[in-house]
Amino acid sequence: MTKKGFTLIELLIAISILAILLTLSYAGLNSVLKNHALLSEQQIKFNQFNTLFSRLHTELQQIIPRAVTTNNSEKSPALLIGYQSLSFTRLGRANPTGLARNSLQRMDYFLDDSDFKKRTWFAPDNADMDNYSEETLLEGVTLLTFEALADNKQWFSTWPPQESTEAMIQNNLTLLPRAIKITLSRENLEGFTQLFELPR
Numbered sequence: 001m002t003k004k005g006f007t008l009i010e011l012l013i014a015i016s017i018l019a020i021l022l023t024l025s026y027a028g029l030n031s032v033l034k035n036h037a038l039l040s041e042q043q044i045k046f047n048q049f050n051t052l053f054s055r056l057h058t059e060l061q062q063i064i065p066r067a068v069t070t071n072n073s074e075k076s077p078a079l080l081i082g083y084q085s086l087s088f089t090r091l092g093r094a095n096p097t098g099l100a101r102n103s104l105q106r107m108d109y110f111l112d113d114s115d116f117k118k119r120t121w122f123a124p125d126n127a128d129m130d131n132y133s134e135e136t137l138l139e140g141v142t143l144l145t146f147e148a149l150a151d152n153k154q155w156f157s158t159w160p161p162q163e164s165t166e167a168m169i170q171n172n173l174t175l176l177p178r179a180i181k182i183t184l185s186r187e188n189l190e191g192f193t194q195l196f197e198l199p200r
Contacts, residue, residue, distance in 0.1 A: 065174035143185035148177035
């Protein structure tokens with residue numbers, strides 16, 4: 001009985017088919033790995049957004065209608081919104097040792113190039129302009145806007161509103177809006193908007 005093996009052509013065909021299948025499998029696996037890496041990166045960015053907005057919510061819930069005195073002895077509103085910046089006075093400065101000192105803080109949130117930063121003044125009245133701490137909250141920010149909702153349900157991109165005269169601003173230094181809306185965008189991520197209702 002004669003044993004019949006594979007011919008050279010059959011072996012070449014089988015090897016070619018195997019090579020094609022392996023190439024397709026590698027391409028599919030590579031695509032899955034790339035998608036997984038992209039999703040992981042996006043999830044990290046989402047978590048950073050959530051952490052940031054959570055911190056903002058906590059601090060804005062402690063906002064108080066208290067104007068501050070600048071280093072030029074001028075009064076600055078309790079809440080101030082400018083171009084890519086938000087400043088306000090809040091309660092809640094930790095005092096674990098029970099020292100006799102002010103428990104208020106002045107908070108500044110602003111965009112520095114593409115870095116979203118937070119500056120905390122150790123005293124609400126900025127007699128010493130260098131007496132603060134600063135940290136970077138997010139990098140790669142492409143858009144940052146702040147808006148304030150007035151009692152008449154109108155949104156303003158500045159606070160106090162630009163429509164206010166200097167006399168009105170001075171008479172309403174402690175005026176707070178009903179809510180603040182913050183919109184943030186990062187590289188490869190569309191804008192995220194969060195609304196914060198302020199305590200009245």
